[in-house]
Amino acid sequence: MTLSRxxxxxxxxxxxxxxxxxxxxxxxxxxxxxxxxADEFEEKYGWFFQQLGDSVIPNMQRLQxxxxxxxxxxxxxxxxxxxxxxxxxxLDYKITGFNVPKGSWDGKVIDQIAPQRDEIVLPxxxxxxxxxxxxxxxxxxxxxxxxxxxxxxxxxxVESAIRDACDxxxxxxxxxxxxxxxxxxxxxxxxxxxxxxCRQITTDQMTExxxxx
Numbered sequence: 001m002t003l004s005r006x007x008x009x010x011x012x013x014x015x016x017x018x019x020x021x022x023x024x025x026x027x028x029x030x031x032x033x034x035x036x037x038a039d040e041f042e043e044k045y046g047w048f049f050q051q052l053g054d055s056v057i058p059n060m061q062r063l064q065x066x067x068x069x070x071x072x073x074x075x076x077x078x079x080x081x082x083x084x085x086x087x088x089x090x091l092d093y094k095i096t097g098f099n100v101p102k103g104s105w106d107g108k109v110i111d112q113i114a115p116q117r118d119e120i121v122l123p124x125x126x127x128x129x130x131x132x133x134x135x136x137x138x139x140x141x142x143x144x145x146x147x148x149x150x151x152x153x154x155x156x157x158v159e160s161a162i163r164d165a166c167d168x169x170x171x172x173x174x175x176x177x178x179x180x181x182x183x184x185x186x187x188x189x190x191x192x193x194x195x196x197x198c199r200q201i202t203t204d205q206m207t208e209x210x211x212x213x
Contacts, residue, residue: 005171005199007146008209015073015144019129019151019158021060021113022078024098024106026052026152031106032098048182057112059178059203060150064113066207073142076115077133077161080107080123089125090132128160136168146171148206149198150178155190162198172198175206 024030028049033041067074079100082088086099093099100107107123115121126132139147147170151158158179165172174194181187191200201209 014146077129130164154181
C-alpha cells in the first residue's frame with residue numbers, strides 16, 4: 001500500500017478544527033487590540049482585519065457548513081485559561097503577557113462561526129492545542145484519523161497544531177485560504193515551510209471534495 005498525505009477525506013474518520021478564531025484574536029475589540037490608538041491599530045492590523053472580513057471568515061463559514069453537511073465533526077480551540085488570573089497558563093504565555101480569563105468574552109469563538117449544539121470547544125493555555133488540552137484523547141475516542149485545520153495565527157498556533165498532529169499520526173489537511181497571520185509575507189512563508197507536514201488545499205477544493213465524497 002502506498003502511503004501519502006494527499007488523500008481525500010473519509011468523513012466518518014475526519015474532524016475540522018478551528019484554531020483561536022475568537023474574540024481575543026479575531027475581533028477589533030478583543031483584548032489583543034483594544035488599548036491601541038486608531039492609527040497604530042490600522043498600521044499594525046489593518047491588513048489583517050480586512051483580509052479576515054473580506055475572505056478568511058467567509059471561507060471559514062463555507063468550510064464549517066460543508067463539514068456539517070458531510071457529518072464531519074466540527075471542533076474549536078480557543079486561548080483561554082482555566083483560571084481567572086491565568087496562573088495555569090504556559091510560561092511562554094506568561095512571558096508574552098496575555099491572559100484570557102476563564103469564562104471571558106475574549107475566550108469565546110466569534111459569532112460568525114459560533115459552535116452549534118454539542119460541538120466541542122477546547123480552551124488551551126499554550127500555543128499547541130495538543131500540549132494543553134486532551135484533544136488527542138478526544139480525537140481517538142471519536143475515531144478521527146484525518147484532521148482539517150483552519151484558523152489563526154498561520155505561523156504560530158496553526159503551525160504548532162499541524163506539526164504535533166502529524167507527529168501523533170494524524171493525516172492533516174491545511175486549508176490555506178482559511179488561515180491568516182499579520183502579513184502576506186508571513187502567511188506565505190508559513191504555508192511554504194509547513195507543506196512537508198500536511199496536504200494543503202483551498203476552501204473551494206475542500207468543499208468540492210466533500211460534495212463528491
